[in-house]
Amino acid sequence: MRAIQITEFGGPEVLHETELPDPVAGPGQLLLDVSAAGVNYADTHTVENSYLSRSSLPMVPGAEVVGRTAQGRRVVALTDNGGYAQKAAVQEHLAHDLPDGVSDAQALALVVQGLTAWHLLRTSARLVPGESVVVHAAAGGTGSLAVQLAKEFGAGRVIATASTDAKRDLALELGADVAVDGAAEGLKERLVEANGGAKVDIVLEMTGGPVFDASLAALAPFGRMVAYGMASREPATPVAPAQLMGRSRAVVGFWLAHCLGRPGMYREPIAELLAMTVKGTLKPQVGGVYPLSGAARAHQDLRSRRTRGKLVLDVTR
Structure with missing residues (x-):
């Protein structure tokens, strides 16, 4: 699969596209064919190893994805890194089915931000x-x-x-x-x-x-x-x-x-946010869509404060 991997810590320049073996879903996990991955400011800290939790190398960054299971379920999910890739193994309890009225980019705007x-x-x-x-x-x-x-x-x-x-x-x-x-x-x-x-x-x-x-x-x-x-x-x-x-x-x-794993702090708020988006009372702002190979540019734009709203990697491009 195509993925963005880092083998050293640093700024946007350490993000490189490469070919990696497909991940394998373990117990309690879903394997997703990823259509889009979210980019968060926290990702810029993760790749330079300056975030609240320590990073390890080599690593595929990315904390959120939208994708489909082999059975056709379309879900948005948090990941423990690994999101900037064509496939991702995610914890089933952190995957949420998406209504048809919510786009990939809108869903990605909701799951972390x-x-x-x-x-x-x-x-x-x-x-x-x-x-x-x-x-x-x-x-x-x-x-x-x-x-x-x-x-x-x-x-x-x-x-x-x-x-x-x-x-x-x-x-x-x-x-x-x-x-x-x-x-x-x-x-x-x-x-x-x-x-x-x-x-x-x-x-x-x-x-x-x-x-x-x-x-x-x-x-x-x-x-x-x-x-x-x-x-x-x-x-x-x-x-x-x-x-x-x-x-x-x-x-x-x-x-x-x-909040993850605590009763009432993940699925219920996500469901509320999705319902508000379908209704139109909440309007997630999509600020930029980049191809997978544009991950470094997305990080550069984010760090330079040139962006607004949610940044998304279109993993199909």
Whole structure:
């Protein structure tokens, strides 16, 4: 089978197309003929071995696929790497049958990024209707879904941040009440101004570094910031307990891996997201479709912040 494999850690340049033996499904697994694979920002960390879990070589990256079983079932599934390939063996309990009204790309937008957005709001931030929500990188895969879900879940004011006018316009189209520049300098002041002069209740933060610091400073008493990424690859200022106690603020970490296998935290949210997509109340944004051989270019585009929405590898090309 054709696959993208890395034999050394590094940036996009280590992603190479090659021929590999087909995987063999073990107990409790399904073997899929993959039609499309999702590209996530976490993949860029995985290939340089800078993610929360350690990587091992050689490796086929890719954490999500859409494909068909030998019996014809069309499913979307999480993978333990191995997604950038024509075939993948996936755990059956992490495979979800797809309705006809959902495209491959839409399904891929939901399985990692949609689930993450759902849990950021429901599980970690525990959004209460009427609260203000800041969504950083609001034109990205997770952010574009979080903007829509925050409105659907009753947020009083959704404040989007993004790096360009075009991305901010997209966030407004998706339902954000206001969109501001996401640069760290002056960010606290812009967030407070966007919230009518009041500090904010919830921040969904995936950049790290100075953006993390400014977001924490913008939190109201009893505000919650959920940290779920480190896209800047810059360290944030360490948070002392007194900083949290003095404003009754909370910083919550989130990693989707901890939801897998827990009752009610995988299949049920996925089913809800798929139903919303079929109904049209949730619109996953597809930002780019690349051939399998274009995996390195997809990583380059993602790291350079040139993209919006979900990036997909068309494994049939």
